[in-house]
Amino acid sequence: MAPADDRDLARRAASGDRHAFSELVRRHQSVVYNVAYRLLGERGEAQDAAQETFLRAYRYLASYDPDKPLAPWLKRIATNLCYDRLKQAPSTPSLDEEAVRPPPDPQPGPEAQTIQRERGERVHQEMLLLPPRYRVVIELRHFQNLSYAEMAEALKRPLSDVKSDLFRARKRLAERLKDLQ
Amino acid sequence: MNHHPTDTTLNELLDQALDSSTYDQVQSHLEQCADCRTRLEALRFVFNALTEVTEQPLALDLVPGVLSRLPVRQPQILWRLALAMQSGVALGLLLAISSQLTQFAHTTDWGNLVRIELTKASLTFSGLIQSLSLPRLLLQWPVITIPTLELPVVRLPGFSVPAFSISPASLIALVLAVGLLWLAGNLILLHPRHKRGSKR
Numbered sequence: 001m002a003p004a005d006d007r008d009l010a011r012r013a014a015s016g017d018r019h020a021f022s023e024l025v026r027r028h029q030s031v032v033y034n035v036a037y038r039l040l041g042e043r044g045e046a047q048d049a050a051q052e053t054f055l056r057a058y059r060y061l062a063s064y065d066p067d068k069p070l071a072p073w074l075k076r077i078a079t080n081l082c083y084d085r086l087k088q089a090p091s092t093p094s095l096d097e098e099a100v101r102p103p104p105d106p107q108p109g110p111e112a113q114t115i116q117r118e119r120g121e122r123v124h125q126e127m128l129l130l131p132p133r134y135r136v137v138i139e140l141r142h143f144q145n146l147s148y149a150e151m152a153e154a155l156k157r158p159l160s161d162v163k164s165d166l167f168r169a170r171k172r173l174a175e176r177l178k179d180l181q
Numbered sequence: 182m183n184h185h186p187t188d189t190t191l192n193e194l195l196d197q198a199l200d201s202s203t204y205d206q207v208q209s210h211l212e213q214c215a216d217c218r219t220r221l222e223a224l225r226f227v228f229n230a231l232t233e234v235t236e237q238p239l240a241l242d243l244v245p246g247v248l249s250r251l252p253v254r255q256p257q258i259l260w261r262l263a264l265a266m267q268s269g270v271a272l273g274l275l276l277a278i279s280s281q282l283t284q285f286a287h288t289t290d291w292g293n294l295v296r297i298e299l300t301k302a303s304l305t306f307s308g309l310i311q312s313l314s315l316p317r318l319l320l321q322w323p324v325i326t327i328p329t330l331e332l333p334v335v336r337l338p339g340f341s342v343p344a345f346s347i348s349p350a351s352l353i354a355l356v357l358a359v360g361l362l363w364l365a366g367n368l369i370l371l372h373p374r375h376k377r378g379s380k381r
Contacts, residue, residue, distance in 0.1 A: 018251060022244050029243040034236050047241055054247045120233035127234070141196070142231045148198060167192045170227045181226055 006070040014061040024070065025054050031071055032078045039082040039139055041128040049085065053078040075144050076154050079136060083155070086132035119180060126176045134169035141166055186210060191221050195228060263370055267363055274359065278330060278352070327352065 004012075004020070006027070012020035032053050037046035056077055057064075064073055127138060140146045140154060151166075152159040186194075186207050193199050194207055211218050327349035335342040347355070 018248060021251070022248055025244045025247050026242075030236070030239045033239045033243070037237050038234065043237075043240070047239075047243065050239075051243050051246050051250070054243065055250055058247075058251055116233060117235060119230070120235045123230045124234045127231075138231065142228070143234075148196070163189070163192075167188055170192065170224060171188065173230070174223050174227045177227065177230055180230065181223070 007066040010061060010064060010066055010070060013058065014064075021054075021058060028071055028074050029054075032074050035075050035078040035139065035143070036082050038124065038127070038143060039079065039086065039135055041124070045085075049078065049082050053081055056081060072144065079139055079144070079154065083132060083136045086135070122180065123173075123177065126173055129176070130169055130172060133165050134172065137162060137166040138169050138173070185214065185217050188220075188224075191217075191224055194221070195224060260370065263366060267366070270359060270363075274356065277332070 004023070006024065009020040009024050013024060029050060033046055033050040036049035036053070037043065040046050040049060053074060057074055060077075064070070127135060130138065136155065137151060140151045146154065148159055148163055148166075152162045155162060190199070190203070190207060194204065199207065211221060329349060330347040330352060332345055332347070334344045
C-alpha cells in the first residue's frame, strides 16, 4: 500500500486521528527542529520548541489549507514560536557550548569537508548573536526562501520594516564575517 | 545609472526583486564601478556563507513527547451520531403525543384559562395605619389536564407491539428523564477529556 500523503494525513489528524498526526510529526520533525535550532542555538530548547510547534499545529489543523504543502506551514509556526521566545528573553545570548563545539563527527571526512563544516558553524554562531528581529528575517529569507511580502505576512509587520531588518542583518553579518572572506 | 546604487538596491538585486529596467541600469553601473562591485561581492559573500550552515541531526524522536501532550479531540462522527440519536428520540416523542396535543388544543377554552379579578382588600398595619384600601390580584390558575396516552398496536414483520397506555405522571417523568439524559450527554461530549482529569 502506498504511504499516505501529507494532505490525507492532515485531514485525518484534524478529525482526531492521532496515528495520522504521529506520522506527520515523524516526517517533519527534523525540518522543524532545524528551524528551531538555527534560531535558538541550543539543542534542548530547540527540541522543546519543535514539540511545541507540533502541538500548536495540531490545535490549528482546522485552519491549515490542505492544498498547500505542509512543511512551509510548520516551519512558519516554528519560526513565530521561536521568535516569541526570543523576544521574551532577548538579552540572553542563544549560544550554548554545543553550538560552539558540536559533538565530534564519528567518521571525520576530508579536511575540506571539516573546514566547510566549521565555517558553517561559525556563520551560525554569528547569526545567533544577531538581535531576534534580524535573526528571524535571515531565517525566513535564506532558509525558508520566503519573498519580502511573504515574510511581512508571516511576521505581521510592514513590508518596509522587514526589508530594512533584512538588509541591516546582512550588513551586520558581513561585518562580523569579514575574517572569513 | 551614474550614481552608485544604494545598499537597498544591491540587496534587492541579489534577492531578484528589482524590475528589469532598474536591474539593467544597476548591471551597467557595476560593469564600470569597481567600488560597487566590491560592495556587491561583500554582500554576496553573506549569501554564500549562509548556505554553509548545515542541517543538524535530531538525536531524539519527538513523536512520543508530542503524543503525550496532545489534547484528546472528540471525533466528529461521535457528535453526528449523538445528534442524530437525540433528534430521533425527540421526534419520536413528538409524534407519539401529537394526537393528544391536537385534541388538547381544540378542546381547551383558552379565554377562561386565566382570569384576573381586582378586588379591594384591607390591610392592617399595627399602630399607624388603621386601614388602607388596595387592589388585590386574584389569579385563577389554569388547570391543564394531560390525558392518558393510548398507544395503538404496532404491527411489524415477524412481531407486534401490543397496545398500551402511558399515564400523565409517567409521561412527565419520561419527558424529564429524556431531557436530563440529553443534557448529561451533551455535557460529557462537550467537556474535553483532559479537563475531566483523565491521564494517559
